[in-house]
Amino acid sequence: MNYSIILYILGCVLKFESGFLLLPAFVGFLYGETEAFSFIFTAAICFILGYFLSRKKPASKNLFIKEGFVTVASSWVLISLLGAIPFVLTGDIPNYVDALFETISGFTTTGSSILSDVEALSKTGLFWRSFTHWVGGMGVLVFIMAILPLMGGSTMNLMKAESTGPAISKLVPHVKDTAKILYGLYIGLTITEIFILRAFHMPFFDALTITFGTVGTGGFGVLNSSLGSYSPLIQYTVTCFLILSGINYTAYFYMLSFRFKEAFRIEEVRWYLFIIALSTGVITFNIRSMYPTWEESFRHASHQVATIITTAGFSTTNFDLWPELSKCILVILMFIGACSGSTAGGMKISRVVMLAKTVKKELSLIIHPREVRKIRIDGHVVEHQTLRNTNVFFVVYFIILLSSTLLLSIDNYDFTTNFTATVATLNNIGPGLAMVGPAQNFSIYSTFSKFILMFNMLAGRLELFPLVIMMLPSTWKRK
Amino acid sequence: MDIIIVGCGKVGYTLAELLSSEDHNLVAIDEKPERVSRITDSLDAMGIVGNGIDHKTLLDAGIETADLLIAMTGDDEKNLLCCVIAKKSGRCQTIARVRNPIYNAESEFLKKELGISVIINPDQTAALEIAKVFQFPSALRVDTFAKGRMELLHFKIGKDSPLLGMKLYNMNQTLKTNVLACTCMRGDDVIIPNGNFEFKENDIITIASTRKNAIDFFRKIGNVKHRVSSAILAGGGMISYYLAKSLIASGINVTIIDIDPVRCDHLSEDLPDATIICGDATDQSLLSEEGLEHVHGFAALTGLDEENILLSLYANEVSNARTITKINRLNFTSIINNLNLGSIVYPRIITADYILKHVRSTSFSLNSNVEKIYKLANGRVEALEFIIKEDSAVAGIPLLKLNLRPNTLVCCIYRNHKVIIPTGQDMILAGDSVLVVISGYRISDIREILEG
Numbered sequence: 001m002n003y004s005i006i007l008y009i010l011g012c013v014l015k016f017e018s019g020f021l022l023l024p025a026f027v028g029f030l031y032g033e034t035e036a037f038s039f040i041f042t043a044a045i046c047f048i049l050g051y052f053l054s055r056k057k058p059a060s061k062n063l064f065i066k067e068g069f070v071t072v073a074s075s076w077v078l079i080s081l082l083g084a085i086p087f088v089l090t091g092d093i094p095n096y097v098d099a100l101f102e103t104i105s106g107f108t109t110t111g112s113s114i115l116s117d118v119e120a121l122s123k124t125g126l127f128w129r130s131f132t133h134w135v136g137g138m139g140v141l142v143f144i145m146a147i148l149p150l151m152g153g154s155t156m157n158l159m160k161a162e163s164t165g166p167a168i169s170k171l172v173p174h175v176k177d178t179a180k181i182l183y184g185l186y187i188g189l190t191i192t193e194i195f196i197l198r199a200f201h202m203p204f205f206d207a208l209t210i211t212f213g214t215v216g217t218g219g220f221g222v223l224n225s226s227l228g229s230y231s232p233l234i235q236y237t238v239t240c241f242l243i244l245s246g247i248n249y250t251a252y253f254y255m256l257s258f259r260f261k262e263a264f265r266i267e268e269v270r271w272y273l274f275i276i277a278l279s280t281g282v283i284t285f286n287i288r289s290m291y292p293t294w295e296e297s298f299r300h301a302s303h304q305v306a307t308i309i310t311t312a313g314f315s316t317t318n319f320d321l322w323p324e325l326s327k328c329i330l331v332i333l334m335f336i337g338a339c340s341g342s343t344a345g346g347m348k349i350s351r352v353v354m355l356a357k358t359v360k361k362e363l364s365l366i367i368h369p370r371e372v373r374k375i376r377i378d379g380h381v382v383e384h385q386t387l388r389n390t391n392v393f394f395v396v397y398f399i400i401l402l403s404s405t406l407l408l409s410i411d412n413y414d415f416t417t418n419f420t421a422t423v424a425t426l427n428n429i430g431p432g433l434a435m436v437g438p439a440q441n442f443s444i445y446s447t448f449s450k451f452i453l454m455f456n457m458l459a460g461r462l463e464l465f466p467l468v469i470m471m472l473p474s475t476w477k478r479k
Numbered sequence: 480m481d482i483i484i485v486g487c488g489k490v491g492y493t494l495a496e497l498l499s500s501e502d503h504n505l506v507a508i509d510e511k512p513e514r515v516s517r518i519t520d521s522l523d524a525m526g527i528v529g530n531g532i533d534h535k536t537l538l539d540a541g542i543e544t545a546d547l548l549i550a551m552t553g554d555d556e557k558n559l560l561c562c563v564i565a566k567k568s569g570r571c572q573t574i575a576r577v578r579n580p581i582y583n584a585e586s587e588f589l590k591k592e593l594g595i596s597v598i599i600n601p602d603q604t605a606a607l608e609i610a611k612v613f614q615f616p617s618a619l620r621v622d623t624f625a626k627g628r629m630e631l632l633h634f635k636i637g638k639d640s641p642l643l644g645m646k647l648y649n650m651n652q653t654l655k656t657n658v659l660a661c662t663c664m665r666g667d668d669v670i671i672p673n674g675n676f677e678f679k680e681n682d683i684i685t686i687a688s689t690r691k692n693a694i695d696f697f698r699k700i701g702n703v704k705h706r707v708s709s710a711i712l713a714g715g716g717m718i719s720y721y722l723a724k725s726l727i728a729s730g731i732n733v734t735i736i737d738i739d740p741v742r743c744d745h746l747s748e749d750l751p752d753a754t755i756i757c758g759d760a761t762d763q764s765l766l767s768e769e770g771l772e773h774v775h776g777f778a779a780l781t782g783l784d785e786e787n788i789l790l791s792l793y794a795n796e797v798s799n800a801r802t803i804t805k806i807n808r809l810n811f812t813s814i815i816n817n818l819n820l821g822s823i824v825y826p827r828i829i830t831a832d833y834i835l836k837h838v839r840s841t842s843f844s845l846n847s848n849v850e851k852i853y854k855l856a857n858g859r860v861e862a863l864e865f866i867i868k869e870d871s872a873v874a875g876i877p878l879l880k881l882n883l884r885p886n887t888l889v890c891c892i893y894r895n896h897k898v899i900i901p902t903g904q905d906m907i908l909a910g911d912s913v914l915v916v917i918s919g920y921r922i923s924d925i926r927e928i929l930e931g
Contacts, residue, residue, distance in 0.1 A: 065520075169519075
């Protein structure tokens with residue numbers, strides 16, 4: 001293992017985090033809050049640590065897939081550990097474990113919270129909480145790749161580990177340019193949403209933070225009612241941008257380069273929009289009796305479907321009170337997640353489509369044992385390696401899901417609570433059902449359980465393998 | 480530049496490696512997913528799985544805006560067709576690899592009629608490199624510049640060379656020669672020597688000189704090998720064929736040994752003046768029978784690297800011949816370089832360098848004025864030839880006063896049909912051909928050798 005390059009990249013990550021931390025400090029000064037100093041202090045710590053780690057240029061620039069996974073996993077742990085410090089220093093969240101939970105929930109774009117009263121937080125703290133969504137959405141290392149000239153070809157192994165989806169491909173030949181395009185699109189979406197929200201008279205601070213939560217598909221709000229108390233227009237806007245954020249960014253890249261045909265041919269995006277339409281329709285009918293007008297039930301249904309499938313986890317209403325059919329649909333959507341190559345969590349539609357096609361293929365093989373059949377997506381044959389990887393992902397996913405539910409049950413809450421808490425964290429959704437529902441929070445759990453949930457969030461964001469591989473003893477053995 | 484490479488086999492990969500290190504936008508196309516993923520995983524390049532003659536695949540790779548397409552598949556017809564399709568669907572230049580000798584004879588016609596910029600025959604290119612060594616056996620490798628007037632010659636310092644322990648600044652004085660030492664490979668290090676440089680055993684030195692001065696220099700340091708008048712080529716592949724042809728043309732007796740009777744039949748049809756032996760080249764008694772002990776040149780050109788290495792080691796042991804070893808794979812180069820194998824020829828690198836030369840030369844990119852380029856010392860040093868334009872920033876100033884970047888050496892100036900080995904007082908003038916040797920950075924214009 002090439003430790004020197006891992007440390008060097010970690011150093012760069014910390015230096016960038018110190019830059020990120022200055023933003024909430026700036027916001028703090030604008031609102032005249034003394035909390036800003038805690039952020040400056042933490043930024044200084046990050047910078048000093050980062051400076052020392054990245055001072056020595058690595059002797060060997062070899063960055064194999066193993067190093068890529070370890071680098072990404074450890075940098076996410078590290079930025080969370082340091083990003084939690086300001087919450088403790090400002091006194092917003094005095095307990096460090098709780099602060100860490102909140103930070104990891106932020107960076108992994110989960111949006112689960114241990115806070116019962118969000119509005120009690122300082123503006124500075126609220127800004128940082130939402131900003132972590134934005135940073136974590138597209139990924140810190142992808143950001144660094146877009147800016148720093150890292151070491152050429154092998155940085156692909158970093159992008160593979162940090163981006164979402166079963167098969168990561170480059171949009172353009174250079175990794176650096178690919179990262180730039182991704183962040184360009186990301187920033188474009190962000191700015192558009194801020195403008196539209198402002199046009200509908202949302203306060204600027206709220207527009208900013210809600211946008212971070214939307215495009216990063218995170219789900220932290222700044223009010224206790226999440227989005228419930230905003231005007232219907234704002235709620236529709238957020239719904240639309242959630243759906244847009246869950247689309248594979250390759251589609252936007254095609255559209256911007258005038259390749260519309262290819263953009264609309266992406267099978268995954270079509271399935272994604274179909275699933276949203278179908279679920280919204282069913283839920284609208286199902287909850288019709290609970291709301292005065294069709295419009296209102298449609299608004300809540302569409303918002304909740306969008307926010308759950310893109311794994312953001314806002315809420316316009318307490319969906320824990322909805323009929324069982326609607327709740328069940330939402331839990332299924334939690335598993336599916338949005339498109340690969342977006343900022344969303346979950347299993348990703350492309351994986352689900354691939355698994356469904358595998359099942360179809362294997363069934364057909366039982367009928368025609370000598371048949372040779374290839375699985376295709378977007379008309380291209382899917383490589384066997386990708387399929388195998390998807391199957392293993394599925395198995396690992398369920399192992400983590402079951403063991404996490406088992407470990408949470410030590411705290412002796414009901415099954416729905418434990419199961420949906422695991423599902424909501426592992427898929428980076430945010431709220432679950434019952435005692436961790438949209439009107440509740442995760443503070444009921446013991447410290448041990450919180451660590452389990454934190455692991456789930458990180459594992460979910462990094463798509464299991466980086467974190468699991470970091471924990472395998474054989475990764476660290478000297479050979 | 481936006482470059483598309485079709486075919487990512489051995490040569491394609493080497494080429495992609497070279498080009499991506501020069502910061503080009505590279506798209507690689509191959510039908511085999513594992514070859515494509517090897518490129519995308521380890522190089523800063525994009526890969527597409529597909530067939531290079533498929534117009535849709537080419538469109539995906541961005542043929543409409545690409546500057547250059549290089550067709551490197553193993554199939555001549557596919558390469559040619561691919562270039563034609565590319566030419567029709569975009570504005571790019573094209574390079575095709577074509578190996579079949581039938582096309583080779585018509586390459587000018589093909590280039591003109593099909594609009595292909597460069598047709599490269601890897602076997603022929605490698606054969607020409609080998610032929611140069613046989614024509615001047617004192618050197619390990621010969622690269623020519625300025626229309627053949629200047630040469631870069633590589634040689635290894637033996638254990639009783641008069642150069643041992645000599646300092647560079649009094650070499651020309653002591654030996655009364657007129658050559659310039661450009662680079663030195665010592666173990667794994669590459670040195671661009673200055674005046675205080677001291678020669679050591681096993682250094683591989685590159686000198687720049689004219690042929691006449693070089694002969695004089697090699698005589699004085701006791702490195703004299705007679706002109707090759709007879710040569711044995713082990714293995715009868717395409718390289719042997721082209722090599723034999725060029726050697727026979729310069730009056731050298733050629734014996735080719737190959738084990739395949741069908742191949743021998745073909746060779747004897749195509750090369751009436753060569754002696755074709757059908758037999759196993761690793762058979763010691765057969766080699767002695769064909770006079771290995773007395774032959775002047777021996778080239779191990781079979782398809783197996785291991786066999787070639789053993790053959791050359793054996794030939795060096797039993798004879799005084801100038802040996803040449805062909806190595807296909809690029810693994811374990813550090814070990815191979817330490818063996819006593821004579822000159823080592825890597826056809827992959829020769830092909831890749833040849834193409835790189837075209838990519839960087841004037842015909843392809845407007846902002847470059849490189850005439851010729853050779854990679855020395857495993858690619859870590861480059862020797863480039865420039866033709867100086869009227870308004871060049873380096874012209875008209877004595878070299879001593881030019882603020883050159885470190886690891887830069889102006890080796891030769893070719894002016895009015897005369898070669899000048901420059902001293903600090905000489906200056907570069909417009910119209911000159913200049914040979915510079917650089918290490919540690921890359922340039923595409925002579926101005927870039929200046930600091931800042």
